[in-house]
Amino acid sequence: MSIVKTLIKTLKISLIFALFITVLAPLVAYGDGSDIPPADITDLATVGGAGSNSVQLTWTAPGADGY
Secondary structure, X not given: OHHHHHHHHHHHHHHHHHHHHHHHHHHOOOOOOOOOOOXXXXXXXXXXXXXXXXXXXXXXXXXXXXX
16 A cells, blocks of 8 residues: 555656646746847946045946847
8 A cells, every 4th residue: 555655646746847847947037038248338437435445336237238
């Protein structure tokens, strides 16, 4: 009887795993699918920081489509 219970438990686990692989896993998004990198930062500048030993960096974030 314990062999049957073990087989049923194994079957349940296998079915849950198969459900995950076939239904849920494809729903996971890996990025936006774009292969265009963001544009270079061209306006990096330094500004005096809050203290004497600090500096603040400023720049404009480029777009995600290379522009």
